[in-house]
Amino acid sequence: xxxxxxxxxxxxxxxxxxxxxxxxxxxxxxxxxxxxxxxxxxxxxxxxxxxxxxxxxxxxxxxxxxxxxxxxxxxxxxxxxxxxxxxxxxxxxxxxxxxxxxxxxxxxxxxxxxxxxxxxxxxxxxxxxxxxxxxxxxxxxxxxxxxxxxxxxxxxxxxxxxxxxxxxxxxxxxxxxxxxxxxxxxxxxxxxxxxxxxxxxxxxxxxxxxxxxxxxxxxxxxxx
Numbered sequence: 001x002x003x004x005x006x007x008x009x010x011x012x013x014x015x016x017x018x019x020x021x022x023x024x025x026x027x028x029x030x031x032x033x034x035x036x037x038x039x040x041x042x043x044x045x046x047x048x049x050x051x052x053x054x055x056x057x058x059x060x061x062x063x064x065x066x067x068x069x070x071x072x073x074x075x076x077x078x079x080x081x082x083x084x085x086x087x088x089x090x091x092x093x094x095x096x097x098x099x100x101x102x103x104x105x106x107x108x109x110x111x112x113x114x115x116x117x118x119x120x121x122x123x124x125x126x127x128x129x130x131x132x133x134x135x136x137x138x139x140x141x142x143x144x145x146x147x148x149x150x151x152x153x154x155x156x157x158x159x160x161x162x163x164x165x166x167x168x169x170x171x172x173x174x175x176x177x178x179x180x181x182x183x184x185x186x187x188x189x190x191x192x193x194x195x196x197x198x199x200x201x202x203x204x205x206x207x208x209x210x211x212x213x214x215x216x217x218x219x220x221x222x223x224x
Contacts, residue, residue, distance in 0.1 A: 003031025006101035006138040008061040012182035023074045049077045061178040087122040096132030111149035133158040134188045159188045169197045
């Protein structure tokens with residue numbers, strides 16, 4: 001996670017990855033802690049990261065506590081300043097990396113290979129090892145320099161995926177829009193999910209049975 005606004009996107013991706021049986025390495029940048037505090041009121045602390053993560057992932061996109069039931073046993077957390085962490089090395093086993101959300105500062109750092117923190121270093125390692133890197137950029141508008149950086153990432157083999165929700169899936173709640181973006185991130189990473197209703201070539205089908213599409217689907221079991 002970088003410091004861009006959009007912590008609900010990250011939460012939806014994390015829940016779906018865990019539901020798909022994936023083991024996760026989590027890196028939360030210093031700037032993203034401030035964003036998480038601002039958007040959710042949750043302080044993400046190194047010494048208490050698991051309980052803070054559980055509290056955050058249990059919330060819906062509307063901020064309601066206890067919306068989701070989530071287990072975090074398969075998450076391993078690495079401090080952003082720990083440049084000796086596992087993901088900093090190409091020999092550390094990994095399927096790929098998802099940056100959700102990605103700020104323009106993060107995009108620039110990764111595109112230029114700065115490796116100023118573990119987030120950027122891990123992204124550089126992912127690219128050099130030929131693994132899948134998905135960059136979910138969440139900024140608007142984008143200036144020319146950022147666009148050049150995004151083109152550079154695309155040329156380096158990364159998937160540039162703007163946090164751009166669609167409406168054909170019959171969204172009726174903010175969680176549906178969030179889950180659509182999260183689902184597209186997972187699609188790019190090759191992770192199975194059912195976070196949103198897929199297009200089937202039938203106009204108007206989004207209005208038929210537009211029951212809550214996102215949170216009740218695989219990857220986001222609701223708490224009773």
